[in-house]
Amino acid sequence: xxxxxxxxxxxxxxxxxxxxxxxxxxxxxxxxxxxxxxxxxxxxxxxxxxxxxxxxxxxxxxxxxxxxxxxxxxxxxxxxxxxxxxxxxxxxxxxxxxxxxxxxxxxxxxxxxxxxx
Numbered sequence: 001x002x003x004x005x006x007x008x009x010x011x012x013x014x015x016x017x018x019x020x021x022x023x024x025x026x027x028x029x030x031x032x033x034x035x036x037x038x039x040x041x042x043x044x045x046x047x048x049x050x051x052x053x054x055x056x057x058x059x060x061x062x063x064x065x066x067x068x069x070x071x072x073x074x075x076x077x078x079x080x081x082x083x084x085x086x087x088x089x090x091x092x093x094x095x096x097x098x099x100x101x102x103x104x105x106x107x108x109x110x111x112x113x114x115x116x117x
Contacts, residue, residue, distance in 0.1 A: 011085055013044045014054035018076065018086030021055075026065055026073035059088040 020035050021027055029048060036044050044051065052062050052074060061077040076082070083089050 011087075012054070013041075014051040014058070015086035016041060016044050017048070017051050018055050018060065018082055019084070021062070021074060021076035022079050022082060022084070022086070024076060024079040026063075026075040028073045029071060032074075059090070 016036075017032060020032050032048065033045055036042050049071075052064070055062055055076070059078075059081065063075040063077055064071055065073040065075065081088060081091055
């Protein structure tokens with residue numbers, strides 16, 4: 001079983017864009033530009049598609065909404081799997097009862113095989 005470790009330290013450029021997309025609603029490139037306009041992070045807007053690719057590489061599912069060939073909006077589909085810093089933390093852990101289900105299935109198999117003989 002593998003465990004995800006959340007990276008600590010400096011926030012990357014694509015993680016800053018992820019913070020804008022955390023609402024889960026479609027966000028236009030112009031809206032992203034207005035968030036970073038006039039700040040020292042205006043460089044985030046350079047090569048926006050590359051930063052979206054890096055979000056996908058980290059585990060994000062980004063839906064690109066287009067009108068023709070131009071991008072009209074980006075939507076982060078699995079926004080619940082990111083923390084407030086824009087870092088991927090994975091799916092929330094859910095307690096499962098696999099051992100009980102497997103033992104019940106084994107009992108059913110034993111009962112069916114005994115009836116056949």
